[in-house]
Amino acid sequence: MDNINTLIKKHLADKAVGSGLKRSKKCPSEADLTAYLHGTISEQKSEKISQHISQCLFCLEAIEQTSRQDMSIREPGPPRQVIERAKAIAKTQGSGGFYRLKKHLWLIGAVIAFGLSFILSKYFFQFLILTLILGIKWALDTANTRTLIMVNDAWHKHRNKDDQEKPAKKPSL
């Protein structure tokens, strides 16, 4: 059986050598490949990706690399100044005009509804309610509020975990 193993190994290596690996347009995106590996993709798409990977060593190399990611623990990380430079991207690159507009979409809607409540005075209260709904939606959707909600959630989870880890008090005699 050992010889069979050698034969299979040699045959696959023989086919791989010189196959000129390159990323092609047919290669699935990293997101699709990850979803394929985690089984969070439709069966039809999974089959298509499966067929592609079985022929594409470029994708197989990428998949194989992910299985070795624990090795990163033993390797030195980037120098501190490189990390700080990456952090500074948030300040130097800005948020982008489209993003800023999208961020305040609910607020813009609320302002428009408020304006319309005066123009179409017949529907004053309806527009006022709409203004209120859109305003609340904007307030809840802003990054700061969402951050606070998430930090609060994480803090509560952390506290619950700590409580569970604490040994139960012994009943006093």
Added chain:
Amino acid sequence: MNDLSDSQLINLCLDKNPLAWSEFIERFSKVIYWAIRDRLRRWGYQFQEGDVENIYQEIFVSLWQKPKLAEIKDKEKLSGWLVMVAGNNAVDYFRKKKRKEPKDITFIFKDLAFSNDNPLQLLHSRELKQTLESVLGTLPSKEKIVITLSYLYNKKHREIAEILNIPINTVSTLIFRTKERLKDKLEEKGIRNIEDI
């Protein structure tokens, strides 16, 4: 911020939250840096530390500017995706910026391949190769991936099961079945003693 789950962190990064961005960088810098160096080393690129730093920076710029993070379907399983992105970006950097292709990245498998030094061996191996191809070349795609990971990448059955998210028994059965099929086929061709080849 370090109490946040990966998916919460990504959502905040998508909201362009600078604090979340700093935490994201602290959390994943090491794995990204490793993935760049590992891919370049494995694919035989000659690189300087400056190249790795440039690629690292480019990755973070593209993650911040483009909605790339939004593409991830399962945000709790982020590191695997980041490894792929980092590795592929490293290759792209050398192709586009340095206009360098690796000589032949498949050289890594060269030592394993059939040796054609001996003409007698070559004669025998031609028939053998056809037999091997008739079995291995016609395997269903998923089985072929399992076989390739096992034989070309020397992955253990447990590792393959983890990579492809399938039961370990399925992997073992599949490999065993392929070997049996190949053995039968070789016997059909009258090749009983493989050591003679």
